[in-house]
Amino acid sequence: MLDFYWLEFTTKDQPGLFWVVLYTNWCNFRCYGCHNRTLAGWDYNTWPTNKWSPQIIQIDPNKYHKKLNLEEVELALKNDFLDIVILCGWEFLIHNIKEIEETINRIKQINPSLKVRIDTNWSFPEKIKYLKEKDLVNWFAMDIKWPYWNQKYYPQLSQVIWLPEQILPKLTTKLLESIRLVDGMEYSLFRTVYYPIIQDKPYFEEIKNFTKQLKSPHSFNLFQEV
Numbered sequence: 001m002l003d004f005y006w007l008e009f010t011t012k013d014q015p016g017l018f019w020v021v022l023y024t025n026w027c028n029f030r031c032y033g034c035h036n037r038t039l040a041g042w043d044y045n046t047w048p049t050n051k052w053s054p055q056i057i058q059i060d061p062n063k064y065h066k067k068l069n070l071e072e073v074e075l076a077l078k079n080d081f082l083d084i085v086i087l088c089g090w091e092f093l094i095h096n097i098k099e100i101e102e103t104i105n106r107i108k109q110i111n112p113s114l115k116v117r118i119d120t121n122w123s124f125p126e127k128i129k130y131l132k133e134k135d136l137v138n139w140f141a142m143d144i145k146w147p148y149w150n151q152k153y154y155p156q157l158s159q160v161i162w163l164p165e166q167i168l169p170k171l172t173t174k175l176l177e178s179i180r181l182v183d184g185m186e187y188s189l190f191r192t193v194y195y196p197i198i199q200d201k202p203y204f205e206e207i208k209n210f211t212k213q214l215k216s217p218h219s220f221n222l223f224q225e226v
């Protein structure tokens with residue numbers, strides 16, 4: 001079983017259903033305004049605008065956060081009222097696929113009636129494919145934070161996330177592949193944050209127009225400062 005650091009119960013994603021969200025550690029992205037950077041494994045002092053290289057500090061999440069013990073996790077999963085478990089990262093799919101598979105199988109042993117959702121930043125389509133083929137996950141929630149497919153928006157993208165510009169074309173392929181795999185699964189959903197540092201309306205229009213072709217719903221969420 002992978003290590004989990006936080007858990008929370010919620011009904012807000014899908015009214016009428018009761019969920020438990022389990023959070024692991026690490027993320028491969030570096031996003032402006034990330035809510036849980038220390039658990040994602042990094043931090044920054046100030047986030048520069050229009051630059052590709054903010055001053056990133058690497059952090060060991062275990063120095064800042066205490067793991068939940070297995071009994072706590074098992075007790076939460078055994079709750080008779082639960083319908084769904086959400087496995088959340090900070091990027092859940094960053095972990096080794098065999099450990100992910102073992103974790104989901106263990107969860108299903110503990111509570112066979114639970115449906116499984118994974119929240120992902122989309123950068124691991126090969127793992128999404130593997131989990132789908134093994135029928136281990138019922139659906140995914142995926143962030144489409146930027147219109148990667150249109151190079152015109154790369155300058156704005158550099159305000160929202162730090163990624164070396166040269167890897168963006170490769171990432172676009174992964175994004176489109178992940179969307180293709182996830183779209184149309186029961187309850188799959190796509191989300192985009194309205195980053196206030198992006199003042200360019202066409203940037204969001206581009207995402208809106210792109211997502212109109214999808215079968216699964218897409219929503220814009222307000223940015224929440226922490």
Ligand code: SF4
Nearest residue numbers: 027029030031034090
């Ligand atoms: S993808 Fe999510 S968890 Fe990862 S850095 Fe961005 S906001 Fe944080």
